[in-house]
Amino acid sequence: xxxxxxxxxxxxxxxxxxxxxxxxxxNEAELLKKGTYSNNRSDxxxxxxxxxxxxxxxxxxxxxxxxxxxxxxxxxxxxxxGFDAQGFPEGDxxxxxxxxxxxxxxxxxxxxxxxxxxxxxxxxxxAFMNKYLLDANIRMDGTSVFGSNKHFTxxxxxxxxxxxxxxxxxRNHTGIFNMFKIRGSIGNPGNQSFGAFNAITTYKYNNWMLxxxxxxxxxxxxxxxxxxxxxxxxxxxxxxxxxxxxFHLNFDIxxxxxxxxxxxxxxxxxxxxxxxxxxxxxxxxxxYSGTVRYAILYNPSNxxxxxxxxxxxxxxSEYRKIGxxxxxxxxxxxxxxxxxxxxxxxxxxxxxVRSAGIDPATGQxxxxxxxxxxxxxxxxADEVVVGDTRPDLEGVIGNTLYWKGFxxxxxxxxxxxxxxxxxxxxxxxxxxxxxxxxSNQDKRALYDHWQKPGDIAQFKGIRETSSTPMSSRFxxxxxYFTIESVHVGxxxxxxxxxxxxxxxxxxxxxxxxxxxxxxxxxxRGTSYPFSxxxxxxxxINF
Numbered sequence: 001x002x003x004x005x006x007x008x009x010x011x012x013x014x015x016x017x018x019x020x021x022x023x024x025x026x027n028e029a030e031l032l033k034k035g036t037y038s039n040n041r042s043d044x045x046x047x048x049x050x051x052x053x054x055x056x057x058x059x060x061x062x063x064x065x066x067x068x069x070x071x072x073x074x075x076x077x078x079x080x081x082g083f084d085a086q087g088f089p090e091g092d093x094x095x096x097x098x099x100x101x102x103x104x105x106x107x108x109x110x111x112x113x114x115x116x117x118x119x120x121x122x123x124x125x126x127a128f129m130n131k132y133l134l135d136a137n138i139r140m141d142g143t144s145v146f147g148s149n150k151h152f153t154x155x156x157x158x159x160x161x162x163x164x165x166x167x168x169x170x171r172n173h174t175g176i177f178n179m180f181k182i183r184g185s186i187g188n189p190g191n192q193s194f195g196a197f198n199a200i201t202t203y204k205y206n207n208w209m210l211x212x213x214x215x216x217x218x219x220x221x222x223x224x225x226x227x228x229x230x231x232x233x234x235x236x237x238x239x240x241x242x243x244x245x246x247f248h249l250n251f252d253i254x255x256x257x258x259x260x261x262x263x264x265x266x267x268x269x270x271x272x273x274x275x276x277x278x279x280x281x282x283x284x285x286x287x288y289s290g291t292v293r294y295a296i297l298y299n300p301s302n303x304x305x306x307x308x309x310x311x312x313x314x315x316x317s318e319y320r321k322i323g324x325x326x327x328x329x330x331x332x333x334x335x336x337x338x339x340x341x342x343x344x345x346x347x348x349x350x351x352x353v354r355s356a357g358i359d360p361a362t363g364q365x366x367x368x369x370x371x372x373x374x375x376x377x378x379x380x381a382d383e384v385v386v387g388d389t390r391p392d393l394e395g396v397i398g399n400t401l402y403w404k405g406f407x408x409x410x411x412x413x414x415x416x417x418x419x420x421x422x423x424x425x426x427x428x429x430x431x432x433x434x435x436x437x438x439s440n441q442d443k444r445a446l447y448d449h450w451q452k453p454g455d456i457a458q459f460k461g462i463r464e465t466s467s468t469p470m471s472s473r474f475x476x477x478x479x480y481f482t483i484e485s486v487h488v489g490x491x492x493x494x495x496x497x498x499x500x501x502x503x504x505x506x507x508x509x510x511x512x513x514x515x516x517x518x519x520x521x522x523x524r525g526t527s528y529p530f531s532x533x534x535x536x537x538x539x540i541n542f
Contacts, residue, residue, distance in 0.1 A: 006049040014041040018094045021087075032100045035088030039096065044078040064127040071120045076113070083108035117143040133161035133183075141229075150228040157187025179242035186235045228279060232258040246298050251290035258283045259321075281322035283347065287315030305402045312395040319345055334380045338421055338470060348390040350419060353382045355473035363450035363461045367471065378469045386472040392417025396484070405491040413484045420478035421470070424522035430459045431468045480518035486511040503541040510535045 019025070021035030050072030058064050087100030102108070121139040135158070142152040161183040164170055170177050203217040238252040260279035290312055297306040319341060326341035333339065338350040345351075354368035359376075366374050369382045394415040401408045429445045450457035460468065489508035512533045524530055 001054045002051070003054070004049075004051045006047070008047045009045070011044045012042070015039070021090060032087045033104075035086065035099075036103065037085045037088070037094070037096050037099060038082065040080070040082035042078065042080045044076070046074070046076045048072070048074045062129050064125075064130075066123075066125040068123045069121070071118070073116075073118045075116045078114075079110075079112045081108065081110045115144050117141065129166065131163050131166045133159075133163065135159040135185075146228060153229045153231075155188050155229075155231070157185060157189070159183065159185035159187075175244070177241075177243055178245060179240055181240045182238075183240070184237045186233070188231050188233050228260065230258060230261060230279075232256050246295040248293040249290065251288070253288045254286070256285040258285070261319075280325045281343070282320045283317055284320060285315060285317040287313065289313035303402065303404045305400075307400050309398040309400075310395060311398075312393055314393055315390060317347055317390075319343055319347065335469070338386075338475075340383070345385070346388055346390070348388050349385045350387040350389065350421060350475055351383045352386045352475065353378055353380070353469070353471050354384060354386060355471040357473065358450050358457050358460060360450075360456055361453050363453075363455075363457075365460060365468075365471065365473065378471070387419025387475045389418055389420060389478070391415040391478075394418075405493060407487070407489040407491075409485075409487045410483065411485045413482045414480070416479050418478040419475050420520055420522075422474050422476050422520055422522045425459075426468070426470065426474045428523075477519045480516060480520075482516045483514040484512070486514060504539075505541075506537075506539040508537045508539075510537070 015038075017036075017038045019036045023035075026034040050070060052068055052070030054066075054068045056064075056066045083096075084103035084105060085096050085099035085101070086103045088094070088098050119139060119141040121137065123137040124135070126134040136156075138154065138156040140152055140154045144151070146153065161181055163181050165177045165180040170180060201219065203219055206216045206218055234254065234256050236252055236254045239249065241247075241249040259282035261281050261283055291309060292311075293307055293309040295305060295307045297304055299305075320343055322341055322343050330340050330342075338352050340349070340351040356366040356368055356374060358364070359366050362376075364376050365378075366376065367378050367382065369375060369379070370384060395413070397412045397414065399408075399410045424442060425444070428442045429448070444459070448458045450459065450461045458473075487508065487510050489506060492505045492507075494504075510533075513530060514532060
């Protein structure tokens with residue numbers, strides 16, 4: 001079978017916003033700045049074409065072959081422009097021609113964007129008596145957003161499987177195994193996560209930098225002609241097992257080697273820009289994941305099914321071959337966060353100076369150096385890994401019940417072994433100014449501070465308002481258990497519907513984020529909101 005497709009898209013969007021000079025927001029404004037007008041226009045054009053050839057055949061009822069060869073091309077163009085004006089007379093004078101000037105935020109804006117891509121691919125599969133499975137694919141992608149020396153990249157994948165349930169020594173045990181498959185795969189999927197101009201050095205005009213040769217320019221961003229996809233060698237071995245129609249197991253072990261990594265690295269301010277996108281080092285992830293499901297009650301003839309499931313996952317990762325490429329980032333964030341980028345370090349590791357607590361005699365914090373000595377002096381040179389935000393084990397516990405039209409489900413999420421920096425303790429218990437002392441604070445600021453010699457306390461004296469450096473004293477266990485969602489539903493019996501002329505009526509109730517238990521005691525919802533919600537629904541079919 002041969003298939004082809006071609007599509008063209010043209011889109012134009014324009015928006016106008018006018019605020020009358022009589023609006024109360026301009027009560028205190030200058031006369032010639034009352035009233036605003038903004039206009040933004042966006043034009044985009046794209047085309048997309050692809051062609052594929054598909055072949056499939058079963059030979060001698062044993063050998064099944066499938067293959068697909070294809071290619072596609074694509075182009076996207078867009079232009080955006082806009083301006084803001086201010087200062088309008090009273091009355092029906094809403095067009096920009098009546099404005100006195102451009103707004104204070106600057107001159108009109110304009111940008112354009114063009115990207116092109118082409119790819120070629122092959123996907124193939126072979127199965128022998130549905131027992132032994134083989135899949136392979138290869139793909140070549142080219143795009144204008146790659147570096148000029150790396151316009152094309154190749155990705156591939158290879159997988160094998162053994163469907164043990166179709167072997168005679170398993171088939172003879174009829175009614176036990178519904179599925180029993182062992183599988184393995186390896187491949188290098190890519191991740192193109194950068195824009196059209198990251199691969200080339202770009203400049204921006206500065207009208208105030210005029211010279212004998214014309215308008216001056218400054219470097220806007222550094223490019224990299226060798227910039228390429230972030231690729232990952234992904235090795236996976238898994239098991240799919242189903243028995244007695246009641247017990248189900250999926251288990252995977254994996255190792256992912258991402259090389260090269262794609263990251264934004266710092267550039268000295270003296271060159272006029274601070275960041276550039278570059279391929280740096282590699283990252284290795286290892287772990288396992290799985291799901292176990294068991295039908296505690298299973299009676300299809302009576303429409304009864306109660307199933308419990310537990311999913312679990314564990315992952316560890318580390319950086320390699322970074323060298324000194326991110327040293328500037330590490331230096332700039334010493335007092336801002338506990339994240340560092342070093343060879344052998346975890347992306348989720350927390351780096352800080354170890355703390356031995358508050359000295360009962362003086363109320364000062366005692367720090368531990370790298371060689372194990374105790375000191376009152378904090379030094380970033382003594383930083384070590386004091387925890388990892390990635391949990392040792394996490395997953396979801398689920399229960400679903402269905403019985404003669406009644407349904408219910410409860411899903412709970414758990415996380416064990418992770419650490420977190422308790423910013424509530426750091427910002428609202430200890431690192432508070434004299435002005436903050438008169439404001440509402442965490443009650444631990446009053447009860448758990450050192451007050452007099454001999455006190456065994458978690459925090460420094462409340463009168464001590466000097467800056468507190470981040471240390472392991474604020475890194476705590478972040479084990480938690482949450483009731484993530486609850487659902488209850490009921491589909492009214494069909495015989496009831498016939499008497500009232502309806503095809504069906506369903507009633508349902510949903511609850512989300514109902515409860516949470518956690519070892520760490522900190523504020524939630526201050527930087528990213530969360531909500532507990534309850535909703536009800538009625539569905540009627542005529």
